[in-house]
Structures are given as structure tokens and as C-alpha cells.
Amino acid sequence: xxxxxxxxxxxxxxxxxxxxxxxDSPAETVRWMGALQAQDYxxxxxxxxxxxxxxxxxxxxxxxxxxxIVRTWPMRGTIHFVPARDAAWMGALCTPRSIAAAALRQxxxxxxxxxxxxxxxxxxxxxxxxxxxxxxxxxxRIEAHGVPVGAQRGYHILVHHAQRGLVVLGxxxxxxxxxxxxxxxxxDPVQLSxxxxxxxxxxxxxxxxGPATVHDFANWSNLAMADARxxxxxxxxxxxxxxxxxxxxxxxxxxxxxxxxHSVAVQLLPGFxxxxxxxxxxxxxxxxxxxxxxxxxxxxxxxxxxxxxxxITGTWSRTTKARGIELTLTFFTxxxxxxxxxxxxxxxYLAFAxxxxxxxxxx
Numbered sequence: 134x135x136x137x138x139x140x141x142x143x144x145x146x147x148x149x150x151x152x153x154x155x156x157d158s159p160a161e162t163v164r165w166m167g168a169l170q171a172q173d174y175x176x177x178x179x180x181x182x183x184x185x186x187x188x189x190x191x192x193x194x195x196x197x198x199x200x201x202i203v204r205t206w207p208m209r210g211t212i213h214f215v216p217a218r219d220a221a222w223m224g225a226l227c228t229p230r231s232i233a234a235a236a237l238r239q240x241x242x243x244x245x246x247x248x249x250x251x252x253x254x255x256x257x258x259x260x261x262x263x264x265x266x267x268x269x270x271x272x273x274r275i276e277a278h279g280v281p282v283g284a285q286r287g288y289h290i291l292v293h294h295a296q297r298g299l300v301v302l303g304x305x306x307x308x309x310x311x312x313x314x315x316x317x318x319x320x321d322p323v324q325l326s327x328x329x330x331x332x333x334x335x336x337x338x339x340x341x342x343g344p345a346t347v348h349d350f351a352n353w354s355n356l357a358m359a360d361a362r363x364x365x366x367x368x369x370x371x372x373x374x375x376x377x378x379x380x381x382x383x384x385x386x387x388x389x390x391x392x393x394x395h396s397v398a399v400q401l402l403p404g405f406x407x408x409x410x411x412x413x414x415x416x417x418x419x420x421x422x423x424x425x426x427x428x429x430x431x432x433x434x435x436x437x438x439x440x441x442x443x444x445i446t447g448t449w450s451r452t453t454k455a456r457g458i459e460l461t462l463t464f465f466t467x468x469x470x471x472x473x474x475x476x477x478x479x480x481x482y483l484a485f486a487x488x489x490x491x492x493x494x495x496x
Contacts, residue, residue: 141344141417142443144388148343149408151400151440155186159196160216167337168213168223170410171204174305176403176437177214182485183402189485197304200318204302206295208355210235212302220315221298221322226330228296230355235293242286244293252280252290253299257314265303265311328367331356335364339372342411343384352413399474400440401449401462401482409438409445419445423465439464439478451482457489463496470495 146152149166156162162184163169171177181202182188196202203217208227215223239249252275259274260266266274272287282290291312294300303313316322325333338350351361365372365383373389375382402408409415415424418440427436427448439447439462447464460479464470475495483490 139443141382144344144384145342145408145418146440146443148341148385148388149411150184150341151402151408155184157186158201159185159188159193160201161185163196163202163214164216164219165337166341166407167334168207168215169407170211170405171214172212173404174204174310176405177204177212179403179482179485180406181214183400183481189487191487194304203318205315206231206292208353210292210296217319218321218323220301220319222325222330223334224296224298226327226334227355230357232293232296235289239289239293242284242289244286244289248280249290249293251278253294253297255280256294256300256312260300260312260314261317265306265313267306267309267311269309271312328363331360331364332367335361336368336371339365339368339383340385342407343372343388344375344382345384345412346380346382346414349412349414353411398441399470399478401478402438402440404435404437406435406438408440410435418443426465441470441474453488454491457491458483458486459492459494460490461494461496 150156150162156165159181162181166184169177169180171180178190178193181193182190185193197204200217202214203220204212204214205220205224206228207213207215207220207223208231210231239245255275255278256271259271268291271291272282275287275290276282280286280290291300295302298315300312301315301318303311303318305311334354335350338353339345342349342353347358347361347365350356350365351358354361356364369383371386372383373386375384375389409418409427419427423445425431427438427445428434429436436448437450438445439449446466447462449460449462452459452461460482462475475493479490479493
């Protein structure tokens, strides 16, 4: 790891509130981050908890039930947690490219504009005034109207209408995803012009993810490069710029003079975490060789990560038993690590989960 990589990693830890002062509530955490990748529900809850003071799994789920945060598909065709009041403008800004990219698959599934439009009418009719409805029940009702939902058709129907701003995911129902109408669930949405939305999204991204480049921002948001540059230009007056090795990095001004620290403790981060996936260039926090170990077989499933002094140095997993949790930590290299640092990282996660530790295995 070079000194440059160390500085970038340390500043990103601080910007994402993984070290230093944590946010007071899940809603504050999600708003600061702009959006957190959330296709794995349990891991996404921990992504919020890891950045929130004294957070528990229950308090994050309460923020969902209280309509403060929601899961939807605002960018890159992937589920994220976003602030509930911002879901509409974020989707309108970032989903057009994802919608266009899905057209070929929809054609293969024989989902044309007529059928998708009919499904939108069905969704509004079935969900209006009904509150959260589980995914299986909602798909059953769509099929009852004569629209087949097998062979992934149901998934693409629901994602399409989430990206169009008709529905979002509601609270879990018996471990099943639920859906609600966006305009019924969120009655006081923030409304922004396109130019203001570009500025706001850029400001949130660079403050929470910086130091980062405009290419990182475009990759994260799925915006066209011209739009990413326009957002950065509009937000640039509130950001700090630093040029290193010819690369332009933007960040919150409070992080511009922070240098790397070698005293950052061990951390257990979730899979799909913004600390890794929030950037196009991830070389500051993990080597190319080790990156493949986070996504074995390049199957798109990111394992939970161990971070030491800003570097991703291993993976971890949990097994939930009737009386508690078993944790297994697998490091990429064998070297001595302070037991107290490992214990502290495990304790933070266990406090969030509200479960005792039954067994800890370090490999």
C-alpha cells in the first residue's frame, strides 16, 4: 500500500462515518450517504448500523416502518436504501439509463409497453389503500389478471415500475419483500429540478464518499459522464479539490487535510458495502489479486469484508444458531493481529444484531 492509497482509504473511512463520529439515526446515515446498495437485506441493515451510533437491527427496521428510509432501484438496476422523501427525484434522475438497458431483456420476456402499462394499472388498483403487500401475494394478483409472471417476468415487471416511480419496497412481511405505492407511502416528497437534483446528488456523493473522482461518481450514480460533470461543477463550490499524481479528487472540505492513520482498528463490513462498491477505481482499498476473493467466481455476490487500517484484508461470515451467533473470520494473509481489535469488531456487530457470540473462528 502506498502512502497515497493510505490517505485515500483513511479519508474515505472518515467520510463514510466508519470511523470518527457516527450518525445519530439510520435516517441521518442514509441521507448522508445518498444511497447504500441493498440487494442483500440483512447485510444492508448492517451497512446502516455500522455507520450509526448505538444502532440495532430493530432501530434500522423501525426507520423503514416509519417511512424514513426505503429500498428501491434508483441506479444501476440495483436495490439501494435511500431517504424516503428523496426516492422520487433520485429515481427520476438516475433510472432512465437503467430502464433503457433493460429493454432487450423485457423484449426477450415478451414484456412490451402495452403489457407493462397494463401491469402498472393492476399494481395501482391492487395496492391503492391496501398498505404493504408481500411480493408473492402481489404477483399472484397480477397473474389473476391474466398476466403470466413466471420465468422472471414478475421480477422485471416490479423493477420496471419501481424505476418508473410507481412502487417502492415496504417493510418485510414474514421475511418476504413487500411493495407499496410510492405516492401513498411517501406523501411529502422532496421536489427538485433536474439541475438542482444533479447538484444535490453530486454534493451528497462527494461529501460521503470522497476523496473520489468524477468517474467514480458517474459509475456510482449511473449518470452519463456529461451529467456527472454538470453535477460536480454545480456542487464544486462546496467541495475541496486535491490533485495527486495527476488525478483530481473531490471531497468534503473537512477531510481535505486529513492524513492516514495507522491506528485504525479492525472492522467487519457487510457484503456489497459502499466502502468498496461506491467507487469505479477500488485499488486504494484492495489489491487486484484479493479483489477476486471478495467475489469468488465473479458471480456478482460480494462477501462481507474485514477492514484493517483502511485495507480490505479478508472476509467473514456468520451462522445464526438458536442461542446466538458463530463468526468466522478468514484473513488473506497470516500475521499476528491484536485479539482486542478483533474482539471489538465482533462486539460491535453482535451488539447490532442483539445476539451473543457462541464461537469465533479466525483462519
